[in-house]
Amino acid sequence: MPKISVIIPCYNQEKYISEAISSVLAQTFDDIEIIIINDGSSDSSLNIIKDYTSKYPDKIRYIDQKNQGVISARNNAITQAKGEYIFPLDGDDKIAPDCLEKLHNAMINNKGDVIYCGGEYFDNKTGRLDDIAATKFNMCLSNRVCVSALYRKKDWEQYGGYDEIMKNGLEDWEFWLNFIEDNKHFYKVNEPLFFYRILTSSRNQSISKSGGKKLIKIMRNKHKKLFDWKFKIKLAFIKLCRFFYQKKITKSDKLCIKICKIPLPVNFIQSLNRGKNNA
Numbered sequence: 001m002p003k004i005s006v007i008i009p010c011y012n013q014e015k016y017i018s019e020a021i022s023s024v025l026a027q028t029f030d031d032i033e034i035i036i037i038n039d040g041s042s043d044s045s046l047n048i049i050k051d052y053t054s055k056y057p058d059k060i061r062y063i064d065q066k067n068q069g070v071i072s073a074r075n076n077a078i079t080q081a082k083g084e085y086i087f088p089l090d091g092d093d094k095i096a097p098d099c100l101e102k103l104h105n106a107m108i109n110n111k112g113d114v115i116y117c118g119g120e121y122f123d124n125k126t127g128r129l130d131d132i133a134a135t136k137f138n139m140c141l142s143n144r145v146c147v148s149a150l151y152r153k154k155d156w157e158q159y160g161g162y163d164e165i166m167k168n169g170l171e172d173w174e175f176w177l178n179f180i181e182d183n184k185h186f187y188k189v190n191e192p193l194f195f196y197r198i199l200t201s202s203r204n205q206s207i208s209k210s211g212g213k214k215l216i217k218i219m220r221n222k223h224k225k226l227f228d229w230k231f232k233i234k235l236a237f238i239k240l241c242r243f244f245y246q247k248k249i250t251k252s253d254k255l256c257i258k259i260c261k262i263p264l265p266v267n268f269i270q271s272l273n274r275g276k277n278n279a
Contacts, residue, residue, distance in 0.1 A: 001084070002031055002083045003029075004032045004084075005032070005082060005083030005086055005087070006024050006033070006087050006088075006089055007074055007086060007087070007089065008021065008037070008077075008091055009037050009090065010045050011040065011067065011073070012041045012042060013045055017048055017091045020091050022094075023094035023096075024100075028097055028098050028100075028101045032059070032083070035081060036060065036061070037076060038064045038065070039065060039070065039072075045091075049062045050062065061080075063080065069164075069167050071164050071167055072164060074088055074162055078156055084152065085107060086150070086153050086156055096193040096194075099194065102191065103117060104150065106189055107150055111185075111187040112184075113152070114149050114176065114185075115151075115189065116134070116145045116149035117149075117188065117189040117190075117194050118189070118190055123197045124197065124198055125198050134188065139173075139176060139186075140226050140227060147172035148194050161175075162175050163222075166215060166218065168211060169212075170215045173219065174218075174222070174223075181223055
């Protein structure tokens, strides 16, 4: 039985899928299986997947389904996964050769329940991914962990997988909130081992402002214990400080913190300073 099942959903990604698969085949950690699920692609993606499967029959399995969306595809593949741990990877992204080895080492050394890493943009955009810590409050405020992180399959089973009600996006954020709600720990391997490609046609890029608010409302209704009055007070406090900074009232953040004595998320003051400089 493999230790890690790498799950790669694919829909019309003939330009990118080879790069994603090759990056997994190049891993220094070998105790893996790769499950690629073709979600009704109309391009040559399935032929490319079949070609890899024929070359690496002991390493790669593929599933072919009618188009149902990435959440359904990911869930269907994980259902058939044999690994103790799950590592999702979108078909247009890639990972460094030592990514799975370092994440697995952190997992077996009990560093956390979800092990993630630093990342960089590539192709259409360059630079480091957001580096704000995945604390409880930060994760309630916005998603700080990409979908490509290592976790136990039994946790996925416990939470019922990725919620398909989030079919329009943010399903990875909603999934991570289950761990947060159970006080499970997120641990970051602080190296850029994940590489994220931004496509203008992706769901994340096409989520409208109103659509994003609806998705967040769904999440908050589902995880009411997290979004309690304490969270609302902290959120209101953050908005107040941002308002002061936009008005360029100096040192207002320190005054608010001193009076309210409310712990703030990591890098919050830096983000306020950036907002002030851009005002």
